[in-house]
Amino acid sequence: MEENTKRRVLVIWNDVKELYRITGFLETLWEDWALPVKTMYPINLVLEEAFSNIIFYAFDDQDTHMIGVEFLLETDKLVIIIKDGGKPFDPTAKEDPDTSLSVEERPIGGLGIFLIKKMMDEVHYERVQDKNHLTMTKYLNSEN
Amino acid sequence: MEIKTTMNGNEAVVTLSGRLDTTNYNDFENQTNEWFSNRITHLILDCSDLNYISSSGLRVFLTIQKRMMATGGKFSLFAMQPGIREIFDISGFSAIFSIYPDLESARKG
Numbered sequence: 001m002e003e004n005t006k007r008r009v010l011v012i013w014n015d016v017k018e019l020y021r022i023t024g025f026l027e028t029l030w031e032d033w034a035l036p037v038k039t040m041y042p043i044n045l046v047l048e049e050a051f052s053n054i055i056f057y058a059f060d061d062q063d064t065h066m067i068g069v070e071f072l073l074e075t076d077k078l079v080i081i082i083k084d085g086g087k088p089f090d091p092t093a094k095e096d097p098d099t100s101l102s103v104e105e106r107p108i109g110g111l112g113i114f115l116i117k118k119m120m121d122e123v124h125y126e127r128v129q130d131k132n133h134l135t136m137t138k139y140l141n142s143e144n
Numbered sequence: 145m146e147i148k149t150t151m152n153g154n155e156a157v158v159t160l161s162g163r164l165d166t167t168n169y170n171d172f173e174n175q176t177n178e179w180f181s182n183r184i185t186h187l188i189l190d191c192s193d194l195n196y197i198s199s200s201g202l203r204v205f206l207t208i209q210k211r212m213m214a215t216g217g218k219f220s221l222f223a224m225q226p227g228i229r230e231i232f233d234i235s236g237f238s239a240i241f242s243i244y245p246d247l248e249s250a251r252k253g
Contacts, residue, residue: 019167041196041227048198052166099236103209111199111235118234 058086164201192223
């Protein structure tokens with residue numbers, strides 16, 4: 001870890017209501033780390049999309065599972081790593097939806113992962129010791 | 145999220161305030177079923193107070209659009225916030241929805 005890297009971790013349960021906690025956590029984080037205001041919505045969005053995929057698809061049982069979200073602030077980028085112990089699931093392997101389709105042709109699903117890939121600068125998946133690791137990076141330069 | 149509906153014959157002007165996400169898209173979806181059963185021919189959505197939407201919300205919007213088009217009605221959105229507009233642009237939704245700057249142009253369009 002770089003010397004100037006800041007780190008904060010959020011642990012959430014696989015429950016839709018935890019989305020409120022994500023939003024609250026981000027509001028505090030944005031203030032504490034003085035992050036650019038206009039990046040809060042995109043980050044909140046990608047977290048919701050990634051998190052929704054995990055709670056709906058990663059676990060076959062009705063049990064409570066912990067999901068870890070690690071935030072790393074380096075000099076010029078924000079790195080978010082989501083770790084869950086669910087089934088192997090690589091969201092980056094999904095094909096992008098065809099955004100040129102007409103209303104009638106447009107399928108209802110498939111947008112979540114696509115939005116993650118579009119809003120973040122880098123998205124990387126790894127399976128590490130029975131856990132899914134999804135690493136998303138957003139560059140924080142003047143254009144962002 | 146707050147939903148306020150103003151009826152004007154077969155036209156409904158709906159104001160959505162707050163967030164539309166995985167926690168509440170169901171409520172919005174239930175509301176839309178009510179509008180459809182009231183045979184609304186022009187559904188106009190005031191987005192000026194909508195400050196967050198995720199794919200769950202976008203899915204409901206798409207369902208509304210498909211339904212209105214299939215029944216010969218119209219679905220218009222106006223006064224979209226820039227952050228929301230960006231999501232619509234990225235997902236290709238801007239091309240398939242009728243988006244206006246204000247209520248008047250939404251009514252005329």
